[in-house]
Amino acid sequence: KNVQKDYVAIATSCEEAPVVVFDDGRRCRCSELVDPEDVQVTIAMHPPREYCSPVVLSVLRRAGLKSLTDEEVFLTAARHVEASGEAAKGEELLKQLADRFQSLKWSSRAFAALSRVRTFPAIAPVAHVRSDAYPPRRASVERVAVSLDVPCTLFKHASVTWTQLALLHPDTFDKWPKPLLQRFTAIKDPPSLDVIVANLIEAARWWGEIRDGELAEVTSEHRQHRQEIVVCHLAALNSVRRTNALQSMVQHSLCRVKFLVLNDGSLTSPCE
Numbered sequence: 001k002n003v004q005k006d007y008v009a010i011a012t013s014c015e016e017a018p019v020v021v022f023d024d025g026r027r028c029r030c031s032e033l034v035d036p037e038d039v040q041v042t043i044a045m046h047p048p049r050e051y052c053s054p055v056v057l058s059v060l061r062r063a064g065l066k067s068l069t070d071e072e073v074f075l076t077a078a079r080h081v082e083a084s085g086e087a088a089k090g091e092e093l094l095k096q097l098a099d100r101f102q103s104l105k106w107s108s109r110a111f112a113a114l115s116r117v118r119t120f121p122a123i124a125p126v127a128h129v130r131s132d133a134y135p136p137r138r139a140s141v142e143r144v145a146v147s148l149d150v151p152c153t154l155f156k157h158a159s160v161t162w163t164q165l166a167l168l169h170p171d172t173f174d175k176w177p178k179p180l181l182q183r184f185t186a187i188k189d190p191p192s193l194d195v196i197v198a199n200l201i202e203a204a205r206w207w208g209e210i211r212d213g214e215l216a217e218v219t220s221e222h223r224q225h226r227q228e229i230v231v232c233h234l235a236a237l238n239s240v241r242r243t244n245a246l247q248s249m250v251q252h253s254l255c256r257v258k259f260l261v262l263n264d265g266s267l268t269s270p271c272e
Contacts, residue, residue, distance in 0.1 A: 014060075015029070015030065015063050019063070020033060020047050020048070020060070021048075022048055023048065028047075029064065030060045030063040030065045031063075031064035031065070032045075032066075034046055034066050034068060035065050035066065035067055035068075038068050045073075045076065045077060047065075068100075071104075071106040071110035074093075074097070075113055075114060078090075078114060078117045079117055082119045082145070087145060090119040090120070090121065090145060091121055091171075093119070094119070095175070097180070098175055101179070102177075115147060115148040115149045115186065117147060118147045119147075120172070121169040122143065122144055122145075122166050122168050123139060123155065123158075123167040133207055134225060136158055139167075139169055143169050148184040148186050149186055151165050151166070152167070152168055153165045153167065153191050154167075154170070154173055154187070155168060155170040155173070157188075159229060160195075161188070161191045161195055163198075163199050163203060164191075164198050164199045165188060165191065165195060168187070190240075191236075193237065193240045193242060193246060194249075196236050196240070197237070197250055200230070200233040200259055201253065201254070201257050201259070203229060203259070204257055204259035208267055223261055223263065226261040227261045230259055230261060254269075
C-alpha cells in the first residue's frame with residue numbers, strides 16, 4: 001500500500017510539470033502527448049522513444065498521457081497528418097478510426113470537424129483527369145488527400161458518378177462500417193438521382209466532342225464500353241425510388257441529350 005501511495009504521489013506531481021524532454025530541448029506535459037501504443041503511426045505528438053518503456057509509460061499514463069479515442073486528440077492528430085502531407089500516416093490513422101468506431105462516443109460536432117480535415121485518400125478528382133471520358137476501371141495506386149465536407153462517393157459508384165463526385169479510395173473506405181460512412185453526410189452512398197443524370201449528360205457531352213472526321217477512330221471496343229456505361233446509368237436510375245415529379249425531371253433532362261450510342265459510334269437522343 002505504501003508503494004502504491006508513493007506511485008500515485010509521483011504521478012500527481014508529474015501532471016502539470018513538463019517532464020518529457022525532446023532532443024531539440026522542447027519540453028511537454030504528459031497531457032500534450034499521445035500514447036505511442038495507441039496508434040501505429042509516428043506523429044509529432046508522441047513522446048520520444050526513450051520514454052516508451054512499459055514502466056515509464058505506466059507513469060505517463062497516470063500523469064495524463066492522451067489517447068486517440070478522445071475526439072479532440074484525434075482531431076489534433078489528423079491536423080498534424082494534414083500538415084505533414086504524408087498519405088501513409090493518414091491512412092493508418094483512419095484505419096484506427098474504423099477499427100475503434102464502435103467504441104467511440106464522439107459528438108456530431110467532432111465528426112463534422114474531422115470532415116473538414118484534408119486527410120482522406122481519394123482517386124484524383126475528375127477536374128484534373130478526364131481519362132478519355134471514361135470512368136476508372138480500377139483504383140490507381142496514386143492517391144490525393146481530400147476532405148469529406150464536399151460531395152464524394154465510394155469507388156464502387158464510379159461508373160455513374162465519375163464526372164460529378166470525388167471518388168474515395170477503396171483500399172480505405174471499403175473497410176469502413178456502414179454506420180461510420182453515414183456520419184459523413186457528404187458521402188453519397190448511394191448517389192442521388194440528380195448526380196446520375198448529370199453524370200450521364202456530361203459523359204455524353206464529352207463523347208459528342210468527337211468531330212465527324214474522327215468518328216472512325218471510335219473503335220468497336222470504345223462503342224461497346226460507352227454502351228455499357230449508358231446501360232449502367234439507366235439501371236442505376238431505374239433502381240432509385242422516385243416520385244412522378246422526379247420521373248418527369250429525368251425524362252425532361254434526358255429526352256434531348258444525345259447519350260444513346262449506336263453501332264456506328266454515333267450518338268442520338270431518345271426523342272430522335
